Amino acid sequence: MSSMFHPKFFGLNVRTRGSQPSICVPTFSLFTRWIESTFGVTEREGRLVRTTPKSITGEQGAATALSELTGEPVEHCVEAIQQGLLAGYECEPHPETGTSPFAFRLHQFISKGDTIYASLEEERYLTLQRQQYVPGGHRARVLLPLVFCRECGQEYYCVRLVDGQYIPRRLNDQDDDEGAAGFLYVSVENPWPLDDDAVRERLSDEWLEEHQSGPRVRRNRRGNLPMAVQVRADGTLQGEGASNGTALGCHFAPAPFRFCLQCGVSYGFRQREDFAKLASLSSEGRSTATTILSLSAIRRLRDTPKNPLPPKMLSFTDNRQDASLQAGHFNDFIEVGVLRAALYRAAQRAGVEGLRHEELTQQVFNALDLPPGAYASDPGVKYQALAETQRALRNVLGYRLYRDLKRGWRITSPTWSSAGCSRSSISRWKRCVATRRSGASATQPSAQLLLRRGCG
Numbered sequence: 001m002s003s004m005f006h007p008k009f010f011g012l013n014v015r016t017r018g019s020q021p022s023i024c025v026p027t028f029s030l031f032t033r034w035i036e037s038t039f040g041v042t043e044r045e046g047r048l049v050r051t052t053p054k055s056i057t058g059e060q061g062a063a064t065a066l067s068e069l070t071g072e073p074v075e076h077c078v079e080a081i082q083q084g085l086l087a088g089y090e091c092e093p094h095p096e097t098g099t100s101p102f103a104f105r106l107h108q109f110i111s112k113g114d115t116i117y118a119s120l121e122e123e124r125y126l127t128l129q130r131q132q133y134v135p136g137g138h139r140a141r142v143l144l145p146l147v148f149c150r151e152c153g154q155e156y157y158c159v160r161l162v163d164g165q166y167i168p169r170r171l172n173d174q175d176d177d178e179g180a181a182g183f184l185y186v187s188v189e190n191p192w193p194l195d196d197d198a199v200r201e202r203l204s205d206e207w208l209e210e211h212q213s214g215p216r217v218r219r220n221r222r223g224n225l226p227m228a229v230q231v232r233a234d235g236t237l238q239g240e241g242a243s244n245g246t247a248l249g250c251h252f253a254p255a256p257f258r259f260c261l262q263c264g265v266s267y268g269f270r271q272r273e274d275f276a277k278l279a280s281l282s283s284e285g286r287s288t289a290t291t292i293l294s295l296s297a298i299r300r301l302r303d304t305p306k307n308p309l310p311p312k313m314l315s316f317t318d319n320r321q322d323a324s325l326q327a328g329h330f331n332d333f334i335e336v337g338v339l340r341a342a343l344y345r346a347a348q349r350a351g352v353e354g355l356r357h358e359e360l361t362q363q364v365f366n367a368l369d370l371p372p373g374a375y376a377s378d379p380g381v382k383y384q385a386l387a388e389t390q391r392a393l394r395n396v397l398g399y400r401l402y403r404d405l406k407r408g409w410r411i412t413s414p415t416w417s418s419a420g421c422s423r424s425s426i427s428r429w430k431r432c433v434a435t436r437r438s439g440a441s442a443t444q445p446s447a448q449l450l451l452r453r454g455c456g
């Protein structure tokens, strides 16, 4: 028991329940009250509400806060919190109500990610902590949430214009009743042009129509064009006549997101939901979150002793469709992970030459290095039958590899090519076309996959 968890320090009583000693934390213990208000409930506007889930360890964890409060080392605080929670869990239930004093649940320590918040300045202040203003800035520098293009990673401030000031907005909140919802775009390398000709150059064809004087922007889309604005650090709009001062030159694009001002990827006007077009750090699905947590728990189980029974993870769900969906999601996640790991290793071995289509499946098969028992119905298979079985697996691998590289529905695990980690090219294509034109016999074009350096 650490010095932090000394009974006297926390006002703990040790009581016996049958032959088993149990620790009971009195209601008025300062530490118990601290634990309850940190992990359990807190008071907000006169009402008791659940606290935001919090990690015990880490910089923002509860142990660090307790250490600052008491001056005790963080590791002692971690131990004290864990023991305090377990003591509450094991404590005798209330004799009349039958409820435990503090029956914690694991999800109280796990919360989803948020996003990055940035100030409206050339030298931006960035933070992962949700807050309204840059600390110490006396409300002169607002912080706005960033969202990112799923195609190129370009960041946008996700905002709403209310009474001449940009305020934070949630990505799926596109309601225009309380001000114009949209995105602020700032780029030094590739700013959105101010000149009409240059704007037309950057727009995709569906935005333009032919006119006597040349192409022009369709009338019904003019209201959706990005608008040049000057924004001060406190989020207020600076009028055209005002001196430039320290205002930041931005472009405001109304929501829903129509196209990326950086990479040009554009979306149909019927697609109003922005979730599939832009991402924040909190963009995750419940199935993915469950899969990641389950995977982490299962990996930990491997380290636990197997006696008397092998350890298992039990999951509860209230309907069989959810259970089957989750099981499928988990298996799919593992399959994609294994496949991409093998592809990564194969591409890494190939070096700058990359992998050619005709050798891709063989190299990935070699990188996987699976024992026959993992894929053959008869693990003892030999000679010709073994060669046939391996060929069948290579064919399946080839299909799965190309299917995974194809741009598809994986929102939270984008393909390598869409995440910019790999590049496919068709070598000899030009030579093939030239040969066909000249009437000579053509060679088949060959696909090549290159892994970009620094990825993985």
Ligand SMILES: [Zn+2]
Pocket (backbone or CB within 6 Å): 149, 150, 151, 152, 153, 154, 260, 261, 262, 263, 264, 265
């Ligand atoms: Zn983009």
